[in-house]
Amino acid sequence: MAAANTSYELPPLPEYTLKPLPPLFSWISDEALAAALPVVAYWAVSLIYHLIDVYDLFARYRLHTPAEVLKRNHVTRYEVFRDVIIQQVIQTIAALALSWWDEVAQIGKADYDIAWYAQKLRLAQRAVPVILSGVGFNSAALASKVAASQPALASILRGGPYASESIAPAFASWELAVASALYWYAIPALQFAAGIIIIDSWEYMLHRAMHMNKWLYVTFHSRHHRLYVPYAYGALYNHPFEGFLLDTLGAGLAYLITGMTVRQSWFFFSGSTIKTVLDHSGYAFPYDPLHWIFPNNAAYHDIHHQSWGIKTNFSQPFFTHWDRIGGTMYKGDVKEKYERARRTAEQKVAQEEENKLKASPAGPGPAVTSALETDENARPQQISAPRSTRRKASSISQSPADNFKGLRNKVNESLHGKRANVLGVESSH
Template sequence: MMGFAISDEFLGTFVPILVYWVYSGFYVCLGSVDRYRLHSRIDEAEKNLVSKYTVVKGVLLQQTVQAIVSVLLFKITGSDTDASNSQGSSLLLLARQFIIAMLVLDTWQYFIHRYMHHNKFLYKHIHSQHHRLVVPYAFGALYNHPLEGLLLDTIGGALSFLFSAMSPRTAIFFFSFATIKTVDDHCGLWLPGNPFHIFFSNNTAYHDVHHQLYGTKYNFSQPFFVMWDRILGTHLSYSLVGRVGGGFETRPTKECKDE
């Protein structure tokens, strides 16, 4: 009986999309537990300027564009299954490709993201759409203007794929990991023992600062490291303070000034 083979290119395109909704669903379930939240459910309902239905539509649109670009990218670069299998046997090579891809993605996103804040036209007409979520939640991680989604996430992902020279099979794992990290950064929950909070300074609370009015000119780095914020003076440290009724809130540890 003939088996049904699914290509690495297909998996590299659609597995990260599936991971996005499954992992987001996990956080949606936990969001009802107030002691983990960085913002109250009342704040989420009152401060956010867009409905969850609109957010879902926006994310699905961005993921559609990403899937199209991904398919085209795999076709242009081509693939060699035997080469992919032999590369996959080298853990050192995989680690190097992951690190290069992470650094490329972080560098691209930092400078484009920061420019979208400092250019008043781009912020007003493009990037402000993402900041309609003053209180971020998991499945709103990729809620952006379509042009921002293409420029920041889709092109950034393509560059990290090309510069790291990873195979389609490696891309399945890298972009699934990047998707989980991005969702985690926007989940609005501070969970005990969360490995992303332990191993990454760029975490849920760090990015939550950026979504608050006092922090919009700080903490541009995403999704992995904070090096560019530290190097270029846009790093804003914070403290987590217990909230009456359960949960936490983020507060800056220095006075913030508009630039």
């Protein structure tokens, strides 16, 4: 039992009794749910984008063609899946360990905290007459003019007290309403905003260091850049140490520094995870509300995954202000660079098909068509195509989905290889 009454002139703070907060669901603790939700969110969103990839939906919004998916990445989908699972195991252990440092969540103090904010509002009102007199207004005269129609405003102009306090000090209804809004909405919003700033700052500084220091890049960060054509569930494909340092530790520090509750962390951790997946999805949907709010989107981050943009666009995952401040934002037209990569990838696919036909004049038989499927680690050689076999690739933004129909089967073969029961295998090279 506790009570507080800072001054007889102020309305008193109510008494409160604390008791442990029961879990939202009886079958799982809030702390375990905080560790599980980011993982569930990651794979739920990734699965949606994986299905979009497999069935070649929304082709006009793809940043890369299916040919690029086949020819430009240097890691199999199974390896990506495996390393993401390793990172999520580390992330889950860290989240559960973090719960040991947290105080046990309590309930019963909300009314006290709301009244505390109301007290501070009352104290702030005492400065109103001083401020008005400083700019040449008579606060008492102003209060008299509006007393009949706006009694609450008149009390504010006088700096308090209120008519309802004729017997004992008491809060005005508007004071409690504003204090309640501060407690339930404004303070959590500020915590979320501060958390976003902390994560963005943490990731930018470390991400930039990973690129500027050759040893850090070769030892750790180069693994993530085997994905020249990012896809959704490759978002957390990192070296385990880098994944812990950049993602897990950064989010944990934001949570601790801002003083979020465990239930607030459900939304903060899951939201950050979903944003990271979307940034690696490979799709730039014009109607994505998150991409309207946050300028750091899939198109922005995809530039960083290209060889010509690898030393720019380090910001992740929400805003881009650090790139502007640090002078690392990519500037220039990227259209021709993307077109060149698309043409090169499609030429490689065309040359590979031609080589198959030459090897089997009667047409590709079962042994030929299954060659890449049986050797999932095969790395196709880069063979330059003769001029007669080169085909001009049209822009994704101007091509309907059926422009990729000739490549869809090869992509699906890659996505549904021997180990595809975990989300598909892509030929590496």
